[in-house]
Structure formats: C-alpha cells, structure tokens
Amino acid sequence: MSQVIVDDLSALVEVLIEDGYQVIGPTKSDSAIQLAELTDAGQLPAGWGVETGPGYYRLRRRDDDAIFAHSAGPQSWKTFLHPSRRKLWSTDGNGSFRPADEEAPRYALLGVRGCDLAAIGKLRDVLGGGRHPDGSFQARHQSLFVVAVNCTEPGEVCFCVSMGTGPAAGPGADLTLTEMTGHFLVEAGTDAGHDLLARIEHRDASVADTNAVSAAMDAAAQQMGRAMPEVDLRALLAGSRESSHWADVAERCLTCGNCTMVCPTCFCTTTEDVTDLTGDHAERWQRWSSCFELDFSSVHGGSVRSSGESRYRQWITHKLGTWHDQFGASGCVGCGRCIAWCPVGIDLTEEVGRLAESADV
Numbered sequence: 001m002s003q004v005i006v007d008d009l010s011a012l013v014e015v016l017i018e019d020g021y022q023v024i025g026p027t028k029s030d031s032a033i034q035l036a037e038l039t040d041a042g043q044l045p046a047g048w049g050v051e052t053g054p055g056y057y058r059l060r061r062r063d064d065d066a067i068f069a070h071s072a073g074p075q076s077w078k079t080f081l082h083p084s085r086r087k088l089w090s091t092d093g094n095g096s097f098r099p100a101d102e103e104a105p106r107y108a109l110l111g112v113r114g115c116d117l118a119a120i121g122k123l124r125d126v127l128g129g130g131r132h133p134d135g136s137f138q139a140r141h142q143s144l145f146v147v148a149v150n151c152t153e154p155g156e157v158c159f160c161v162s163m164g165t166g167p168a169a170g171p172g173a174d175l176t177l178t179e180m181t182g183h184f185l186v187e188a189g190t191d192a193g194h195d196l197l198a199r200i201e202h203r204d205a206s207v208a209d210t211n212a213v214s215a216a217m218d219a220a221a222q223q224m225g226r227a228m229p230e231v232d233l234r235a236l237l238a239g240s241r242e243s244s245h246w247a248d249v250a251e252r253c254l255t256c257g258n259c260t261m262v263c264p265t266c267f268c269t270t271t272e273d274v275t276d277l278t279g280d281h282a283e284r285w286q287r288w289s290s291c292f293e294l295d296f297s298s299v300h301g302g303s304v305r306s307s308g309e310s311r312y313r314q315w316i317t318h319k320l321g322t323w324h325d326q327f328g329a330s331g332c333v334g335c336g337r338c339i340a341w342c343p344v345g346i347d348l349t350e351e352v353g354r355l356a357e358s359a360d361v
Helices: 010-018 114-127 135-142 191-197 207-221 233-238 245-252 258-262 308-327 348-359
Strands: 004-006 022-029 032-037 048-053 056-061 085-092 097-099 107-112 145-149 175-180 183-188 269-275 281-288
Touching: 010 022, 010 107, 010 191, 032 056, 107 114, 114 135, 114 145, 114 308, 145 191, 175 191, 175 207, 183 191, 183 207, 233 308, 233 348, 245 308, 245 348, 308 348
Parallel strands: 022 107, 107 145, 145 175
Antiparallel strands: 004 183, 022 032, 048 056, 085 097, 085 281, 175 183, 269 281
C-alpha cells in the first residue's frame, strides 16, 4: 500500500481496542519510559526524551510534543511475548495433575523500533521454531499485531546500524509509522494492517512527505551513539577464548545479570518447584534465567563456569558468535540496553573493540 498521513494516533488505539487487542505502548512511569497497557493515545509520552550512557539513563523534557523521540527503555517487548515468570503445572497430594490454564492475550504492540522488531523475529526463530517450539510463545506471537516506528533520533548507546537492524524498521510489522512534525506517515505491511488503516481517517502522503522521511532515516543512520567494530565478530570471539581481556572485564563485572534481563533476545529459562506449607499442593514455574548465574551451568559436581570471567565470556561469545551456529544470525540487535543498564557501565561495543585491537584484526 502507498504511504499515507495520519494526524494523530487516537483512532488507531481506539480501533485496536475495539478489535479486542490489549494495546501495549510506551508510557512515562517511575522516571523512565516503560511499556504498559494503553487505554487511549493520551498515555503516550508526548514531549519526553531520554539521555543515556554507560550505566546512565535519565528522562528529559523536550521542546516539542514528539511521542517516539526516545531510545530504548528498561523493558523490551520480550516481557509480553516471553514472560519473566509463568506457571507450568500444579499437582495435589492425591496425584492429580493440572497443566496451567494459560490464555494467550491478544497483544497489539505500538511503537516497536527497528532493533526490537528484529529482536521479535529472533525470538520467533528461537522459541517458535525448531522441533520443540514453545507453545506459550507461539500462541502469543500468532495473535500479535505490530505497529513499528522508524527511529529518527537514536540514543547515545544505540548501534543498530552496526547490526543491520535500524534505524528504519524492517519487514514484519503490520503498520510502520514515522513521526513527523504534527503528524505521522504510515505504511501498511500486511493485509491486517491494510484493513485497519482503511478504518481510520487518513490522507495520501505527498512526495515531500516521503522525501522527508527518507532524509530523516539517512540522518539517523549517521547519528548512532555507538558502533560495533567492523570485523568478523564470529571469528573474533572464536579466536579470543584465551584473551587476557576477559580478566580485565571480570574486575568490573558484578555478574548481576542486568544485561541479560534487559536484552530483547536473551531467552534462557529455568524451572522452580514450590509447595504450600502442608506439602499437599505443588506447582512448577518457569522463570527467566541468566548465564551470569553461578548455577546456570551447574552439573553433577559443581558449576562449569565458576568465575565471573568465564560467565561474561560465555554471554558475549554466544550473543555475537555461536548464536550464528545455532540460529544463523547474530543474537544482538544493537539496542544498547545492556550498556545503559549495566550498573558499572560496561560497554559491549568498547569491550569488543578492545578484543579486536588485542587480536590485531
């Protein structure tokens, strides 16, 4: 479909709710831009931007009413597609067994940037593909409606250009928005998006509008706050297993797991069995896990990766290297969350750059 202009997002949100979707989008909450359910477009964070850096994230007031002029916050859309904790089954003392009665919500995700759209695609391949797909993820993903947003103002820790995921949102969205002064340029990417767009008021975009969007995308691509070194990352990580640099990182890393929790593609889980005080009722729950946890690699006799050095190496080597062997692509989308939300300010792009320097590649 050709590109059109929509003056505001009120009708879009209303139609999605009418169609039975639970609309999730960015909101201003607790000194951050957080993802939450929207009941009207007025809850979107108009006029708010962010400043980010290694270990740093602050909201700031803008001079305009831009809604999507802020980079990635502490959450990713993974929170809704791959919940941090969910019940798997329960049982009672009489031996009865009950699988969790989980009803998949119909989500409409509003404001998905290019990096996060790519992350959803990677989760689809990891959790929704293969011989043993995750049924919970599949159900949530199959009923999904995605409204992507082209990113015109990258943040200080963004490096999506390096990873080929932005700033323009790639394929996979039902609708793609580009925020302009006072209105939005919208393009439908699926039949569902085309049908919804036909139900809200719009007008044809002019050549000047489409040219302005192209120029904004070109400018954004030149404004990345970070860049990954232009080397073969897969080969670099494979050849850096014995690098002395890992010890340097370990002196700073707290192995807190913040980077894996905020990462939009980290998918590892573990299970926990819990009982009531009488022991007559038991439940099994799935929760997010992290390769920074000491018992993540535990086998009979202890943990395979007992040092912080080995755990950080495992995370970055899998994310940028062996993910290719498993899933055919990198596991990083360049959103920069791991940099902003690391409490000691470890910068992924800097660490890889130092590895590249020491390897002389």
